[in-house]
Amino acid sequence: MSKYVKYNECEVKINEENIFALSASLSASSSSSANIVHGGIIESYSSAVESSTNISFQYYITGEIDNIRNLTGDISCSGEFGGIQFSGAYLTSYSVSIKPYLPVVFSASFNIFSGFNDTLSTGNFTSESLELANGAHTTLSNINSSNVGMDNPQEINYSIDCSRVPNYVIGQEFPQDVRFGSVVKNLSLKGENIGSLINFSGKDFAKIEIQPKTNNNVSRGQVIDCSGIINSQSLQVSKNGLVNGSVDLLERVR
Amino acid sequence: MSCNYTFNSGQFHNLEKDYYSETTNAGGGNYNTYGDFISGSKVDSTLKNFEYENSFSFTPSYGSSVQIDFVSEIMEYGNGYITQTPLGLNRILFSMSLDFNNRSDSESEKIINYIAERKGASKFMFQPIPRPGLSSSDAHKSLYSLKPYFLQEFICENIPTQIAYTDNNSIKLNFINDEMSALNIKSILHIESMSSAEKNIIDEYRQKYVLDLNPSVSMSREITIRNQAFQSAQSKSFYTTDGENVRKENLRLTFEKIDDAKLLKILSFFIFKQGVESFKFKVKRPDERTAEFMCMSIDHTYLYKGTHTVSVSIFEVPIKKRFIKC
Numbered sequence: 131m132s133k134y135v136k137y138n139e140c141e142v143k144i145n146e147e148n149i150f151a152l153s154a155s156l157s158a159s160s161s162s163s164a165n166i167v168h169g170g171i172i173e174s175y176s177s178a179v180e181s182s183t184n185i186s187f188q189y190y191i192t193g194e195i196d197n198i199r200n201l202t203g204d205i206s207c208s209g210e211f212g213g214i215q216f217s218g219a220y221l222t223s224y225s226v227s228i229k230p231y232l233p234v235v236f237s238a239s240f241n242i243f244s245g246f247n248d249t250l251s252t253g254n255f256t257s258e259s260l261e262l263a264n265g266a267h268t269t270l271s272n273i274n275s276s277n278v279g280m281d282n283p284q285e286i287n288y289s290i291d292c293s294r295v296p297n298y299v300i301g302q303e304f305p306q307d308v309r310f311g312s313v314v315k316n317l318s319l320k321g322e323n324i325g326s327l328i329n330f331s332g333k334d335f336a337k338i339e340i341q342p343k344t345n346n347n348v349s350r351g352q353v354i355d356c357s358g359i360i361n362s363q364s365l366q367v368s369k370n371g372l373v374n375g376s377v378d379l380l381e382r383v384r
Numbered sequence: 385m386s387c388n389y390t391f392n393s394g395q396f397h398n399l400e401k402d403y404y405s406e407t408t409n410a411g412g413g414n415y416n417t418y419g420d421f422i423s424g425s426k427v428d429s430t431l432k433n434f435e436y437e438n439s440f441s442f443t444p445s446y447g448s449s450v451q452i453d454f455v456s457e458i459m460e461y462g463n464g465y466i467t468q469t470p471l472g473l474n475r476i477l478f479s480m481s482l483d484f485n486n487r488s489d490s491e492s493e494k495i496i497n498y499i500a501e502r503k504g505a506s507k508f509m510f511q512p513i514p515r516p517g518l519s520s521s522d523a524h525k526s527l528y529s530l531k532p533y534f535l536q537e538f539i540c541e542n543i544p545t546q547i548a549y550t551d552n553n554s555i556k557l558n559f560i561n562d563e564m565s566a567l568n569i570k571s572i573l574h575i576e577s578m579s580s581a582e583k584n585i586i587d588e589y590r591q592k593y594v595l596d597l598n599p600s601v602s603m604s605r606e607i608t609i610r611n612q613a614f615q616s617a618q619s620k621s622f623y624t625t626d627g628e629n630v631r632k633e634n635l636r637l638t639f640e641k642i643d644d645a646k647l648l649k650i651l652s653f654f655i656f657k658q659g660v661e662s663f664k665f666k667v668k669r670p671d672e673r674t675a676e677f678m679c680m681s682i683d684h685t686y687l688y689k690g691t692h693t694v695s696v697s698i699f700e701v702p703i704k705k706r707f708i709k710c
Contacts, residue, residue, distance in 0.1 A: 163641075165641050166600065167598035167601060168668055169668045174641075174643075176641040176643070177691065178641050178688060179688060295548075295552060297445070297487060298446050300444055300445065300446060300686045301689060302689060303689045309488070309551060309552040311549055312549070
């Protein structure tokens with residue numbers, strides 16, 4: 131029997147910790163295709179490759195530590211999404227979006243390598259007080275015209291991408307283990323009133339630290355850091371406008 | 385590790401193996417000697433306990449494959465008639481091309497060291513699932529190298545290794561077994577302690593004469609016409625027909641993405657014919673016709689859990705050749 135569940139709040143749990151999620155999605159695909167035999171008859175459907183499942187969600191941080199950030203290493207987690215429980219999940223992408231006077235939004239994507247149950251249930255996020263990080267109260271270090279060519283960024287996007295390579299062995303539906311691949315941090319700063327063009331050569335180095343904070347100057351999540359090369363920049367200008375630009379930093383962690 | 389190559393006096397085979405210890409396997413309920421084991425494990429309806437010394441227990445990755453070739457000398461006579469003369473006694477070549485992808489440094493070192501220690505000459509047992517701890521109904525799984533093959537003794541000569549990233553390596557091993565012959569071919573797929581359902585499939589399909597399992601729609605079909613030609617530098621060529629059996633087909637049949645049951649049917653059908661028995665197969669349009677074929681090689685690839693692809697090369701023969709009356 132079909133079951134319809136309405137959510138007023140989006141409930142996501144990672145390692146038994148409730149996450150204040152804005153939206154969440156879970157997708158699974160098996161890559162099945164038809165087996166057409168001699169004579170043109172469709173005999174069956176099957177998949178020749180491993181199925182893939184991933185979950186992603188956007189969320190606000192309600193404490194001083196974001197435990198999801200700690201999953202960028204060689205570590206798996208379990209979780210729950212709308213009552214659907216999963217385990218053997220590995221973080222593949224972690225990102226932060228900071229805009230002035232807007233709550234700082236965090237995003238995370240996971241690959242699930244150990245399957246999940248498919249029983250939906252209702253739930254809700256409860257917390258005594260929700261004090262969220264505000265983009266206007268973000269503490270910035272080393273963001274100035276001499277370092278990255280702008281003094282006041284209007285938008286900051288930060289991401290950590292982690293490569294995960296599953297080790298599937300014959301006879302098993304799920305991988306025996308998961309190899310930890312590359313880890314790359316990207317930091318993108320967008321702003322106006324660009325001072326001077328950076329001497330972009332792909333070798334310029336910058337170290338930037340960002341701390342999202344609440345209106346009451348309380349930290350939300352760990353310091354966002356990126357110390358790497360400036361690998362791209364762009365400038366735009368329009369009539370009667372200021373010069374707008376963006377600078378992208380890349381740090382290869384592993 | 386030592387190897388004893390001396391002849392075991394009084395017996396045709398040397399029934400002592402480095403990997404089978406009589407001390408380890410002493411006691412009731414065990415196959416006490418290798419001789420007991422190699423005969424009893426094939427025919428006992430309830431598999432006794434046994435334990436190898438230091439078997440190869442690493443499970444390969446999907447994409448690994450098995451190849452079975454039947455070695456024969458083919459002689460073609462006038463009018464297209466052929467004879468298949470088996471070459472030697474152990475003419476069934478069984479090899480496994482095994483991929484060990486995305487393995488940690490630790491596991492990779494163990495695999496490399498295991499193979500290197502055997503120096504390409506010492507035989508070893510490939511046993512991913514050990515017998516201890518298995519129930520009676522699952523005991524037969526300890527005799528698989530890879531399901532559905534009850535063949536575990538191999539040698540391996542090379543260890544090609546690809547380092548993909550930090551702590552991520554891929555190793556490709558080619559395991560070879562040339563011990564199989566018409567005398568023991570049945571034991572490749574069949575032992576008495578396996579499930580009745582699987583034994584029934586094997587018994588049914590090893591005796592079949594007509595190939596009633598549909599291959600995939602994509603098929604390679606080579607039709608050759610045999611004629612007589614006279615060619616001279618001083619004149620134009622002269623062609624004429626060459627009596628009977630002028631047309632012959634070579635087919636490459638692929639059974640894509642099949643399940644475990646169909647795999648067992650296909651393998652049972654082709655393996656037990658050993659490349660010397662013929663079978664009937666109907667090739668559909670275009671140019672639909674039914675003809676007599678033989679199979680000389682089988683390729684089986686493990687795609688995913690319960691999903692396989694099997695390719696067989698078959699060629700047309702002019703006359704029926706069967707050992708089993710049907």
